[in-house]
Structure formats: structure tokens, C-alpha cells
Amino acid sequence: MKTLERYIIRRTLYAFTLTIAAMTGVVWATQALRQLDLVTSKGQTIVQFVGITMLALPFLIMIVAPFALMLALILVLNALSGDSELIVIDASGGSRFLVLKPVMIFSVAVMLLIAGLSLYVAPGGLAQLRTEITRVRADLVANIVKPGKFITVESGLTFHIRNRSGNGTLDGLLLHDTRDGETAFTYQADTGNIVEAADRTLLVMQNGTIQRRPKQEGDISIVRFQSYAFDLSNLIPEAGEPVFKASERTTANLLAPGRNDAYALNNADKLAKELHERFSQPLYAIAFGLIVFAFLGKARTTRQGRGTAIVGAIACCVILRTSGFGVTAIAGVSNVLLSLLYIVPIAGSALALVSIFNERRTQPRWLRTLHQSFQDRLEAISNRLNNKQAGGAS
Numbered sequence: 001m002k003t004l005e006r007y008i009i010r011r012t013l014y015a016f017t018l019t020i021a022a023m024t025g026v027v028w029a030t031q032a033l034r035q036l037d038l039v040t041s042k043g044q045t046i047v048q049f050v051g052i053t054m055l056a057l058p059f060l061i062m063i064v065a066p067f068a069l070m071l072a073l074i075l076v077l078n079a080l081s082g083d084s085e086l087i088v089i090d091a092s093g094g095s096r097f098l099v100l101k102p103v104m105i106f107s108v109a110v111m112l113l114i115a116g117l118s119l120y121v122a123p124g125g126l127a128q129l130r131t132e133i134t135r136v137r138a139d140l141v142a143n144i145v146k147p148g149k150f151i152t153v154e155s156g157l158t159f160h161i162r163n164r165s166g167n168g169t170l171d172g173l174l175l176h177d178t179r180d181g182e183t184a185f186t187y188q189a190d191t192g193n194i195v196e197a198a199d200r201t202l203l204v205m206q207n208g209t210i211q212r213r214p215k216q217e218g219d220i221s222i223v224r225f226q227s228y229a230f231d232l233s234n235l236i237p238e239a240g241e242p243v244f245k246a247s248e249r250t251t252a253n254l255l256a257p258g259r260n261d262a263y264a265l266n267n268a269d270k271l272a273k274e275l276h277e278r279f280s281q282p283l284y285a286i287a288f289g290l291i292v293f294a295f296l297g298k299a300r301t302t303r304q305g306r307g308t309a310i311v312g313a314i315a316c317c318v319i320l321r322t323s324g325f326g327v328t329a330i331a332g333v334s335n336v337l338l339s340l341l342y343i344v345p346i347a348g349s350a351l352a353l354v355s356i357f358n359e360r361r362t363q364p365r366w367l368r369t370l371h372q373s374f375q376d377r378l379e380a381i382s383n384r385l386n387n388k389q390a391g392g393a394s
Contacts, residue, residue, distance in 0.1 A: 008102040015075045020068035027060045055129040062117040066284040069110045070292055070317045074310055077296040096297055107289030115282040119251045126248040134242040169193055186211040203230040246274035273331050276338045283345035290352035291316050320348040
């Protein structure tokens with residue numbers, strides 16, 4: 001690899017790393033808020049909440065990676081132009097393809113990254129996320145023991161706690177049990193903890209009393225205790241097997257779902273669409289790389305503004321990816337619609353290549369028209385602002 005190629009790839013890698021970290025962080029924060037009930041109502045700690053939501057991180061990286069590549073290439077190519085490095089390459093007789101080669105090498109690397117995440121890592125993370133959420137929803141403490149409420153677990157058994165501390169300790173605990181045919185039991189304790197021991201789930205209460213009251217006739221007896229264990233094993237709800245959606249299934253499962261898989265039998269179109277989407281998503285990295293280079297890969301003098309080219313590159317990439325999302329929304333089992341998942345990024349790459357390899361004109365007419373339209377609007381806005389400033393000054 002030549003020095004110039006290493007130089008461009010190194011700068012692009014630095015910009016890509018910073019961009020994808022920032023974009024993924026923002027998207028992860030917005031998605032994590034949707035699972036905030038894991039902390040607020042399901043009784044999970046912050047560490048558990050972060051660990052569970054981080055399982056979706058590979059999927060988020062896969063989504064934002066093409067846009068991070070677009071922004072990284074725009075920053076690098078614009079910097080090369082601003083520092084007159086593209087002009088020096090052009091003046092020394094070097095071809096613009098000297099810059100295109102490292103751009104494509106890096107785009108292919110990002111494509112492979114997206115492919116690995118799309119086909120293997122992201123589905124595994126989403127499947128584990130589904131399993132963890134199912135487990136949390138079946139948690140006894142999260143769903144039964146809620147502070148300030150009287151919760152009837154089953155007929156004849158009622159829980160109440162005043163508060164639950166951050167370490168899981170239950171404060172001000174009251175347990176009323178009338179399941180016995182002859183005697184009613186009322187347990188009161190200052191604190192309690194859920195403990196797993198010998199394959200049993202126990203509620204260990206500290207510093208409390210047990211009141212025994214016959215249901216027919218008789219005196220109430222009160223027993224004080226320092227520690228008492230109440231068996232909760234038969235009250236733990238069954239955490240049923242999670243039903244994995246199409247995006248949460250492995251690629252192998254999408255290719256050959258089980259014969260008795262009810263979800264696969266009822267949603268064959270979703271499985272087919274998800275499979276083709278996983279194979280088509282990496283193609284957007286190549287398309288974005290070519291589009292950005294088509295707009296910004298040519299050497300320009302300092303008098304030639306690059307703002308319009310940057311806006312054009314961003315607009316084309318956004319339109320292309322939005323078209324892909326639209327096709328994903330309408331695609332079904334039809335082979336024609338499924339083929340559009342591949343046609344959209346390939347068509348974007350082909351149009352960018354036509355622009356790059358056009359020797360007479362660096363850009364085709366429709367691109368030049370788009371550039372001129374953007375430039376005219378920017379100049380009109382600038383003139384209006386200048387007129388307003390002049391009027392205010394007078």
C-alpha cells in the first residue's frame with residue numbers, strides 16, 4: 001500500500017471512529033429510554049439496565065455505520081481539498097483514482113463490518129435481549145412486590161412493602177396468608193430479602209412477628225423472631241420460552257426454520273424479507289463511498305465553493321437510504337419487491353460510477369443542475385440576510 005493510500009485510510013479511520021461512536025451513543029440513548037421501565041417498574045439496577053440495553057448495540061452500529069462512513073469521507077475529502085492536497089495530486093499528474101482506491105478500500109472494510117454484524121452478531125444480541133426482557137418480566141420481585149401496594153399473589157396470599165432499597169432489601173414488609181383451612185398467618189418484619197438457596201427461592205425476613213389466628217374460634221398467638229424464611233418457590237411464575245421475531249433469529253434459522261415453528265409458519269414473508277435485508281444492507285457502504293467521492297473527489301480551487309457538493313452528497317445518500325427503508329417496508333414474499341432491496345444500493349453505486357468515469361464531464365447533467373439549484377438558493381438566502389442586516393443598520 002502506497003504512502004498516500006495509508007495516509008487517507010488513517011485519516012478516514014480516525015474520523016469514522018469518532019463519528020460512529022458519537023452517532024451510536026446518541027441512538028443508543030434514545031433506544032435505551034424505551035427500556036427505562038426495567039429500572040423504574042421492574043426493579044432492576046442501573047448496571048443490569050445498561051447491560052441489557054447494550055445487547056442492542058451491534059444492531060445500532062450496523063444501522064449508523066453507512067452514515068458514519070459518509071460523514072467521515074466528507075470530512076477527509078473536504079480537508080484534503082482545503083489543504084490543497086487534491087490540487088497537488090492533480091498538478092503532479094496523479095489520477096483522481098489514486099484517491100478513489102483508498103476510499104474504496106475503506107468502504108469495503110466497512111461493508112465487511114456491516115456484513116458481520118448483520119449476518120451474525122446483531123441477531124445474536126437481539127435474541128439475547130429478548131431472552132433477558134422475558135426473564136425480567138417473569139421476576140417475582142419486579143412484578144409482584146411493588147412498594148406501597150397490596151398485591152394478591154394468589155388466592156389467600158397478599159404482599160405489601162413500604163419501600164425497596166437499591167440493594168434489593170424490602171423495608172416494612174407485611175405478608176398475610178389465609179391459604180390454610182384452619183389458621184390465618186400474618187407476617188410482619190422490618191426488612192426482608194429474596195434469597196436463592198438449594199434450588200429454592202426464600203423470603204428471609206428480619207426482626208418481625210408472626211400472628212396466628214384461628215379462623216373459627218381461639219386466641220391470637222404472636223411469635224417474635226430475629227430471622228424467618230418464607231418459601232416462595234411455588235409462587236415464582238414460569239418464564240416461558242421467548243418468541244423470537246425475524247430480526248432476532250440467526251441467519252441459519254431464516255434459511256431453514258423449524259417445521260413446527262409457529263411464528264415462522266405464520267410470518268414467512270417477514271423471515272424472507274429479513275434474510276434479504278441482511279444480505280443487501282452491506283451494499284450501502286459501497287454506494288455511500290462512491291457517491292461521496294463523485295461529489296468531492298475532484299480537485300477544486302479555493303475559489304470553487306464545496307458547500308453545494310457537500311449538501312448534494314448528503315442529500316443523495318439520505319435519499320438512497322430512505323428509498324431502501326421504503327422498499328423494506330413494502331417488500332413481501334414477491335421476488336420483484338425483494339429484488340429491489342439489492343437494486344436500490346446497486347443503482348446508487350452505478351450512477352455514482354457513471355459520474356466518476358465520465359471523462360468529458362465530471363458530473364452528469366442532472367447532478368450539475370442539482371448543484372446549480374443548490375447554489376442559487378444559497379446565494380438567494382445569503383442576499384436576503386445581507387439586505388436585512390443592511391436595513392437594520394440604517
